[in-house]
Amino acid sequence: MCANNLDELFEDGLKHVYYAEQQLVDATEELAESTTDDELAEAFAEHHEETKEQVERLESVFEEIDATPEAEPDHAVDGLIENHEDFVNQDPDDHVLDRFNIAAGQKSEHYEIAAYGNLIPLADQLGIDVADTLEATLREEQDALDELSAFGEEFDYGQIDE
Ligand SMILES: [Fe+2]
Numbered sequence: 001m002c003a004n005n006l007d008e009l010f011e012d013g014l015k016h017v018y019y020a021e022q023q024l025v026d027a028t029e030e031l032a033e034s035t036t037d038d039e040l041a042e043a044f045a046e047h048h049e050e051t052k053e054q055v056e057r058l059e060s061v062f063e064e065i066d067a068t069p070e071a072e073p074d075h076a077v078d079g080l081i082e083n084h085e086d087f088v089n090q091d092p093d094d095h096v097l098d099r100f101n102i103a104a105g106q107k108s109e110h111y112e113i114a115a116y117g118n119l120i121p122l123a124d125q126l127g128i129d130v131a132d133t134l135e136a137t138l139r140e141e142q143d144a145l146d147e148l149s150a151f152g153e154e155f156d157y158g159q160i161d162e
Helices: 006-034 038-064 075-089 094-126 131-153
Strands: none
Touching: 006 038, 006 075, 006 094, 038 094, 038 131, 075 094, 094 131
């Protein structure tokens, strides 16, 4: 679809982030399962549950604009997931994979924050009353990013065998 006006641009952005969240439901589960550190795995599992709710929130936004929820493939999120699969396929050391998973999670949170950070002011300008819904998700993404960043900063590199 080629967006010719800002309403269409908003709907297009919504379709992309709807696709991204759907993919991330599976990806966060994969991150939780492939992580050895219990606390970190728990953080991914929690974000997996949040992501399922975020998908539902987006469906309510589609409803608000009288549109049917539709996913538009998002190449950026596909690329992030492919990068992760490629890395896992190299059969890395468990702790190295944990550290990679932190970065993979951070990258996807940054991407989602950028997506929601653009949709919120666009909706406001268009007079679409969905700011509270989208801001709830944006806060969760920001919290998830902060949590992952703390895991990255406190990571115990002594566990990695050279
Ligand atoms: Fe999300």
